[in-house]
Amino acid sequence: MNSAVSEDKWLVDQKFYHGFLPREDLPYVLKRKGDYIFRVTERKVGKETKRDIVLSVAWPTTPAPLLSAKDIKNFLIERNANSVWLESTVRLASLESLHNHYKNTDIVAQNKEKFKIIRPICLFSWEFKHSQIVLVKKVGQGAYGEVFHGKVKRGAKTFDAAIKAMRSDLEAADEKMKEVMAEARLMRSLNHPNIVRCRGIAVLEQPVYIVIDFITGGGLDSFLKKNGKTLSMDEKNKMAISAAWGIEYMHSNDIIHRDIAARNCLYDKKNLVKLSDFGLSRKGSVYKMKKAMKMPTKWLAPESLTTFTFSRASDTYTYGVLLYEIYTCQEPYFGVNAAEARRLVLSGAFPNFSKHSPPELTDIVRKCIYQLDPLKRASMKEVVKKLEAWLEVELVLDEDQKPEIEHPESNRNNVNSKSPAIEHPAPAGQMAPLPQPIPPPTSAPPPPIKREEEAVKKSMKRKEAKRDSSIETSNSKSKEVKPDGPLPVEPMSVANKMMSSAKRGSDELLLTPPDEETKPSSKETESDDQK
Incomplete structure (x- = not known):
């Protein structure tokens, strides 16, 4: 368990705690004004990496099917040995006290803008708990981590999966971690017999797990x-x-x-x-390349080479x-x-x-x-x-071959709240779902992909x-x-x-676009949203 939250068991036990859920996944979780979750992020302080607890709140100016990054406010929770706070003038004894306080009181940002937490959002079906996953056998190892054949429990069902266990030393803000998470986010939106499906991620603890269909035949x-x-x-x-x-x-x-x-x-x-x-x-x-990278020449189309x-x-x-x-x-x-x-x-x-x-x-x-x-x-x-x-x-x-079709909202388990706007309570006895993977590395995540029944x-x-x-x-x-x-x-x-x-050997060439751009940093700066 990470040091930022190990001392506060209250937070870890809350259904609206989403662990190391990446910022890019927030628009898939927070849908309406006032939706909120708690999560953990990492930032560089000098040469050290500091883990912080963040309160993420949806606050769009206009409703939208998929919110943009600017529609979600991320409040970094400051803390010391005696108190926690969002506003320096309002210091509270614990995270539980902070949560109870702001359920009834507006959050006032540094620019005096006010926000309100209304609906706590529980884990989705693509967010797994580590306790739902059993690693059966290690089948491989690579630069980013290890691969296991595993069993995953979802409700009353158990299915085989390939579990990608990311290296524990890879930070949440690491570019490698973001690339893998982006790929997983995109894969989970595709549900077709001829595409390997990403079922989700487990990010409440470390190591981070990525859950993918287990294919018996291999490469x-x-x-x-x-x-x-x-x-x-x-x-x-x-x-x-x-x-x-x-x-x-x-x-x-x-x-x-x-x-x-x-x-x-x-x-x-x-x-x-x-x-x-x-x-x-x-x-x-x-898509046009903007930065130099090695590409497999023998598999490239003529226009991609030129x-x-x-x-x-x-x-x-x-x-x-x-x-x-x-x-x-x-x-x-x-x-x-x-x-x-x-x-x-x-x-x-x-x-x-x-x-x-x-x-x-x-x-x-x-x-x-x-x-x-x-x-x-x-x-x-x-x-x-x-x-x-x-x-x-x-x-x-x-009938027995049809892939599981999940409505993007059908598995949302909202936490009991005073708000009458909670529309998707969890079915009785259903295990709460947990965090999952990833879209391509862009500042704003792609919109949900409409699944066409015929396809x-x-x-x-x-x-x-x-x-x-x-x-x-x-x-x-x-x-x-x-x-x-x-x-x-x-x-x-x-x-x-x-x-x-x-x-790969000699089948790659370094493709360098004439107007090569420097890749922007994708590291999170949570405190920016509080200004």
């Missing part, structure tokens, strides 16, 4: 390496269409991935590809490179260094796998995906339609045939792929496959 790149010679064409076709469904859903929710590759996909026991590793993903349809631009069209191109990996079971431009791969991409000499795939797929890739001009590429929605027509499949989910409730079925989801086509004669050479071991993603420390 797609490793699976292809081990099983390339025995995979049938049907299995590869299934991989191709399932990855396309995931990308299409992601694009329909206004997210671009920016790093589609076999190393960033997982493969489950039902032979479905699931997109993972959203560390570079961004909300919106276009104009540092990423879009849905560049995702479409990299989906084509993923198809190369699936059908040849090797990396693109194998044995070629990054500089030569860049030259080949810009000349239009894209990874060719026509000898290893059905002619119908080759035609789709040539016409819709492998185009130098991004405006000439088809959208993933159009690509999916062509693939479905060719393979005669569609995405339909059986979410799907899994592969043969058209006009109610049988299993294996794809059988007239072009599905099994072909044995003969890779050109052994596959290099790819590193695993930071947030989803943290157990590897392998280096």
Whole structure:
């Protein structure tokens, strides 16, 4: 337990205490004027890190579906051995006394503006307590922490999960921690059979846990390496269409991935590809790099190499490179260094796998995906339609396969309050939920993603045939792929496959935009909101 709150058991026991919940997550928790929580933050004082207790209050000037950062006021609670206070003229004996006082009295900021705490907000369904999580077996270790196979209890149900236990020495304000939390925030908004789902986070204690679906098959790149010679064409076709469904859903929710590759996909026991590793993903349809960073040249679209631009069209191109990996079971431009791969991409000499795939797929890739001009590429929605027509499949989910759909408000457990505005009491006997993960690193978090029923409730079925989801086509004669050479071991993603420390090697180049900007600091300064 951290030193800032260990002496005050009262706070830790309160249902409106959210631990190390990041500031970027507050708009998902505080919805209406007067909503409030207590949480812990960290700030630098000289060379030391100080932990503080913060009272966060929603105080928008106008109602909105998702509040902005300026609509939420964060009050740092000062304390010494004898008292605690928000206002220097009002000193109280304990946090409990402070809370009781301000339930009936306005908070007066330094600028004389007044605020009121009205509704204490309990933990959401994506916020887990550490006591709900059992670590069963360590399965990996990496730069940011350890990965465990675990069991997670939610109400009367228990499910398997991959638990990412972040290093205890990583501070809440650490850039690495913020990156991982941002990725988790984005992932938890996506609910689709072909996307690895983040169930939530546990941040009441340390180490911080990130809870992600446990996928039995492991990384797609490793699976292809081990099983390339025995995979049938049907299995590869299934991989191709399932990855396309995931990308299409992601694009329909206004997210671009920016790093589609076999190393960033997982493969489950039902032979479905699931997109993972959203560390570079961004909300919106276009993103232009503003700072230099190393990027995997062999998987980049031509316009990303020349104009540092990423879009849905560049995702479409990299989906084509993923198809190369699936059908040849090797990396693109194998044995070629990054500089030569860049030259080949810009000349239009894209990874060719026509000898290893059905002619119908080759035609789709040539016409819709492998185009130098991004405006000439088809959208993933159009690509999916062509693939479905060719393979005669569609995405339909059986009742027992449907993912859990959670209304963004349905699991909010508000604490009993005098306010009549509490609309979502916790069901009897339900365990209170706890803190969770993360959006892309931006000053204001992205709006909640609308889940479309048709996109979410799907899994592969043969058209006009109610049988299993294996794809059988007239072009599905099994072909044995003969890779050109052994596959290099790819590193695993930071947030989803943290157990590897392998280096990528020579397939990366440092991309430096002409107007490189210095990355702004994302460290919290809670006291700014009190001025």
